Amino acid sequence: MSAHNIFDLIVGPQHPMLKEPERFVFKVEGEYVVDVEPRIGYAHRGIEKAAENRTFLQILPLVERVCGICSNSHTLCYTLALDELLDLEVPPRAQYIRTLVAELERIHSHMLCLGVMGHEMGFDSLFMYMWRDREIVMDLLELISGNRVNYAMNIPGGVRRDLNSETMDKIRKGLEILEKRNKYYKKVFSEDPTVLKRCADVGVLKESVAKSLNAVGPTARASNYKTDVRKDDPYVAYDEMDFQMIVYDTCDVYARNLVRVDEIIEAINICKQVLDKLPQGDYKVKVPPFPKPPEKEVISRVEALRGELIYYVKADGKSIKPYRVKIRTPTLLNIMPFCEMVKGNYIADIPVVLESIDPCFCCEDRLAFVDVRTGKRWVWSLEQIRYLAEKGRLERG
Amino acid sequence: MDNILWILFQALVFPGALFLILLAFFYDWFDRKIVARMQNRVGPLVAGRIGILQPFYDFVKLVAKEDITPAAAVRPLFTTMPVMAVAIAVFSILFVPMLSHEALLHFEGDMVLVMTLNTFFSIIVFMAGWAAMGRFGSVGAERAATQLMGYEIPEFISAFSVCLLAGSLSITAVNNAQAQVGIPFILLQPLGFVVFLVSLQAELEKVPFDIPEAKTEIVGGWLAEYSGKKLAFFKLAEELRVVFGAALMATLFFGGNHGPLLPPIAWFLIKTTIAVFIISTFRAVAARFRIDQVLKGGWKWLTPLALLQVLITYLVFLVVG
Numbered sequence: 001m002s003a004h005n006i007f008d009l010i011v012g013p014q015h016p017m018l019k020e021p022e023r024f025v026f027k028v029e030g031e032y033v034v035d036v037e038p039r040i041g042y043a044h045r046g047i048e049k050a051a052e053n054r055t056f057l058q059i060l061p062l063v064e065r066v067c068g069i070c071s072n073s074h075t076l077c078y079t080l081a082l083d084e085l086l087d088l089e090v091p092p093r094a095q096y097i098r099t100l101v102a103e104l105e106r107i108h109s110h111m112l113c114l115g116v117m118g119h120e121m122g123f124d125s126l127f128m129y130m131w132r133d134r135e136i137v138m139d140l141l142e143l144i145s146g147n148r149v150n151y152a153m154n155i156p157g158g159v160r161r162d163l164n165s166e167t168m169d170k171i172r173k174g175l176e177i178l179e180k181r182n183k184y185y186k187k188v189f190s191e192d193p194t195v196l197k198r199c200a201d202v203g204v205l206k207e208s209v210a211k212s213l214n215a216v217g218p219t220a221r222a223s224n225y226k227t228d229v230r231k232d233d234p235y236v237a238y239d240e241m242d243f244q245m246i247v248y249d250t251c252d253v254y255a256r257n258l259v260r261v262d263e264i265i266e267a268i269n270i271c272k273q274v275l276d277k278l279p280q281g282d283y284k285v286k287v288p289p290f291p292k293p294p295e296k297e298v299i300s301r302v303e304a305l306r307g308e309l310i311y312y313v314k315a316d317g318k319s320i321k322p323y324r325v326k327i328r329t330p331t332l333l334n335i336m337p338f339c340e341m342v343k344g345n346y347i348a349d350i351p352v353v354l355e356s357i358d359p360c361f362c363c364e365d366r367l368a369f370v371d372v373r374t375g376k377r378w379v380w381s382l383e384q385i386r387y388l389a390e391k392g393r394l395e396r397g
Numbered sequence: 398m399d400n401i402l403w404i405l406f407q408a409l410v411f412p413g414a415l416f417l418i419l420l421a422f423f424y425d426w427f428d429r430k431i432v433a434r435m436q437n438r439v440g441p442l443v444a445g446r447i448g449i450l451q452p453f454y455d456f457v458k459l460v461a462k463e464d465i466t467p468a469a470a471v472r473p474l475f476t477t478m479p480v481m482a483v484a485i486a487v488f489s490i491l492f493v494p495m496l497s498h499e500a501l502l503h504f505e506g507d508m509v510l511v512m513t514l515n516t517f518f519s520i521i522v523f524m525a526g527w528a529a530m531g532r533f534g535s536v537g538a539e540r541a542a543t544q545l546m547g548y549e550i551p552e553f554i555s556a557f558s559v560c561l562l563a564g565s566l567s568i569t570a571v572n573n574a575q576a577q578v579g580i581p582f583i584l585l586q587p588l589g590f591v592v593f594l595v596s597l598q599a600e601l602e603k604v605p606f607d608i609p610e611a612k613t614e615i616v617g618g619w620l621a622e623y624s625g626k627k628l629a630f631f632k633l634a635e636e637l638r639v640v641f642g643a644a645l646m647a648t649l650f651f652g653g654n655h656g657p658l659l660p661p662i663a664w665f666l667i668k669t670t671i672a673v674f675i676i677s678t679f680r681a682v683a684a685r686f687r688i689d690q691v692l693k694g695g696w697k698w699l700t701p702l703a704l705l706q707v708l709i710t711y712l713v714f715l716v717v718g
Contacts, residue, residue, distance in 0.1 A: 017614065121684040122611065122684050123683065126684070194683040347536065
């Protein structure tokens with residue numbers, strides 16, 4: 001391998017492969033990718049800083065707009081933090097409805113990801129069918145919340161809307177169709193010869209590498225790394241649900257596809273359980289419009305659609321605004337594993353491998369203090385998050 | 398004098414360049430509509446009746462757009478290649494019998510010329526990508542040339558094994574031989590047809606072989622730097638190539654423009670429409686291959702199968718006489 005044969009293939013910030021702006025410099029030798037340099041931060045919108053100038057409840061619509069696809073995960077994570085901060089007793093019915101919306105959102109996001117995966121490998125028919133069936137779950141979410149994208153369902157102390165029996169029947173019907181369709185898609189992703197040709201043994205991320213680079217979500221679970229916040233640290237009503245953690249051990253794009261398809265089917269199961277077990281009672285408790293929590297800091301985490309999502313909220317006890325809100329999204333953790341996956345693959349595999357981590361750069365780009373290029377590994381301890389929060393506060397005056 | 402005028406009319410208007418361009422637009426619409434229906438969409442709908450004018454509108458729109466030549470591009474190549482592409486595409490279709498049972502241009506051995514022109518088109522694609530001097534253009538050009546290695550030989554062999562049946566290297570002769578034998582050659586050489594279909598798909602750069610363009614990977618590949626008129630001409634050339642591919646398939650395997658009752662041109666249109674339908678179906682049901690997989694498949698499967706077809710044909714000839 002001589003150095004003069006290697007040239008830079010610059011992908012992004014604008015590229016049809018990327019749905020959001022991000023820059024990757026691929027060192028390419030012929031058709032092989034030798035190395036990659038990611039450069040993040042194109043979609044930095046200053047949401048964390050903006051949060052410091054809003055009251056606790058005003059932040060809800062703000063964090064909902066961190067990401068269009070996982071909007072519910074963000075509000076859920078933030079409301080969980082607020083529940084703890086304000087010491088609210090959330091009624092079980094509300095917890096169940098939160099679980100339902102979270103799982104429906106997981107179905108829609110995974111179907112979106114798998115559809116785009118079909119598009120990236122040149123299989124547009126798969127993309128069209130997947131997205132057609134995704135409309136069903138979008139309609140269900142609209143039925144529940146009134147919105148197709150930003151559901152705004154989670155509020156501190158409960159949910160914004162209740163479920164009635166008519167809605168529940170419609171949801172059950174929709175879930176039946178979705179289950180049938182997704183069992184078919186599982187067959188496509190595990191048996192179709194052209195899909196297998198593009199996915200099997202492509203973008204391999206070994207288990208040890210996944211652990212050392214701290215991969216999260218489906219990316220990690222496809223590398224046989226058992227991590228799922230829903231199981232490890234159950235929130236809302238997950239401890240009362242009976243579901244499997246989907247793990248595959250082939251570590252390639254094929255495994256990541258199958259993890260997603262299986263998670264859709266598992267999510268449908270969870271939704272059905274929620275509908276069957278839904279307890280009676282209130283769906284929210286009253287919260288004052290300008291809550292002033294005591295001096296306290298809270299970390300909440302949820303299994304977002306792409307992996308573990310962490311919110312750190314600190315109240316200083318004097319103000320109706322938070323002292324600091326810190327968000328860490330899953331895509332950030334999956335960027336380094338992506339760089340490992342893509343090395344040694346063909347240029348043609350880049351979009352497929354990138355899509356297999358289901359990247360969401362808009363989520364990730366609020367983060368100010370992470371230098372991905374150095375590839376430094378660290379553990380997010382409470383002290384470090386506190387330190388980063390303090391440091392950021394100081395640096396920005 | 399009248400004779401020359403008639404030939405000129407045939408070459409330029411009907412069934413020559415103008416007719417072929419209109420046909421190219423029609424088949425582009427047909428292809429888009431078929432693929433759209435297969436993907437559960439409606440496809441072109443607004444321009445003209447059920448969107449039939451859409452490809453024409455697209456062409457006119459592209460022609461009217463700003464035409465940018467990159468500073469680094471090799472200007473002479475960059476500007477001439479689009480025109481060359483259209484010219485070669487039209488020229489090679491004229492060897493296929495359309496209006497009568499004899500092609501406008503025909504001589505013993507024109508199959509060799511047409512196949513050479515075919516390869517020439519791939520060279521044009523390579524040069525076009527190279528002349529643009531862009532990163533994606535270079536990769537696309539490289540892929541186009543590499544893909545050529547995979548599909549060219551099996552395509553040649555499968556086309557020539559049909560000639561073996563007809564006993565002539567002329568497309569017109571193959572066309573008429575099927576009328577004499579009474580059965581289309583697809584029934585005599587099914588294996589050869591499959592090889593021809595797959596390699597034709599690769600030649601036309603349609604999914605699953607749209608590797609040199611691969612929009613999600615290399616942003617249009619060799620076409621990436623082209624815009625305005627030049628892009629319009631390349632698009633037109635590609636549409637013409639679909640007409641050419643369908644015409645060749647219809648002539649070599651579907652019994653040419655022979656058929657009962659209807660005039661030859663009608664049979665030509667019917668059979669090419671069927672061919673386009675097959676090509677479109679192919680496009681809707683597969684994911685894109687990788688370039689290494691195309692080469693491997695071409696040499697591991699297509700070429701041996703094509704040779705096997707030649708061998709079978711030869712043995713049958715020996716036995717039957």
